[in-house]
């Protein structure tokens with residue numbers, strides 16, 4: 402076990418930012434913190450980096466205490482590499498000088514050897530003498546990654562590093578960065594609010610909300626077995642609907658759905674959140690059906706149908722995934738079935 406965060410709390414004045422966060426990150430593992438703006442992701446990174454003082458809890462690295470209440474070693478003494486969105490390369494230094502900045506303790510020959518190695522790793526051999534201003538955004542980001550990795554830190558912290566990169570480049574950079582981080586063997590934490598980025602980059606994802614971690618798991622766990630509506634809602638174009646159990650059906654404002662396997666006695670009359678992805682529903686045409694096809698869209702994984710309830714005036718749609726067979730006709734009626742996968746019922750908490 403490399404990095405252990407234990408029951409961390411933090412507040413800026415009266416605002417509680419972290420409320421008892423615990424997380425372990427193994428050597429060579431990439432863990433993403435995923436959650437909405439303001440949930441405390443950056444604060445968690447800043448605590449590990451030493452840019453904020455911990456109010457309570459402890460941070461351990463390789464069995465050694467790194468920080469706790471009253472013990473805050475300064476950032477430059479921590480074996481931590483940082484990559485932020487605004488990559489903060491030194492504009493007056495060339496690429497090689499930027500990368501070698503954290504290697505001052507090494508003899509010059511070793512420094513240059515490490516710099517060459519890193520430039521090869523990030524695919525920028527030959528760019529040594531360029532100034533950051535003469536590089537593309539993607540190249541600057543790779544230099545920032547090389548600079549952070551140069552001293553071989555035990556921990557790498559990345560805060561929305563690809564937020565300003567265009568979509569096509571983003572995928573390539575994420576793949577390359579993940580391989581580099583795995584190769585470097587650091588315990589890495591990546592902050593993002595983009596579920597796709599978390600899925601592409603991570604061995605595990607920690608879903609955060611309001612200063613707490615709601616769930617930690619592999620991408621597969623998080624997608625297939627979400628433990629809270631907020632978690633289920635993040636992935637795969639999910640929709641969240643309020644509903645009340647009525648026999649074996651869930652009545653929602655936009656229509657009713659049969660519950661696969663029926664409802665149990667204890668569910669009857671209770672309020673639920675239904676979180677459903679288009680892939681969690683199936684459709685078949687039926688002139689007596691309770692749903693009307695309003696629109697459809699082609700996607701790389703099949704067609705998405707947009708349906709409204711035939712017995713409501715609501716124009717709110719439910720999205721249903723179908724295959725590539727003959728498309729339904731706009732205006733036709735049909736049935737929708739909730740499937741066992743990708744449709745999740747969560748009992749509403751009573752207040």
Ligand SMILES: Nc1ncnc2c1ncn2[C@@H]1O[C@H](COP(=O)(O)OP(=O)(O)OP(=O)(O)O)[C@@H](O)[C@H]1O
Pocket residue numbers: 413416418436437438439440441442443444445594
């Ligand atoms: N220096 C500060 N002083 C006071 N409040 C702060 C400070 N930094 C952050 N906060 C507040 O703490 C909360 C958590 O902020 P934090 O930056 O950790 O969230 P985040 O999840 O990283 O958000 P984002 O995705 O927008 O960067 C927010 O309510 C924010 O307004």
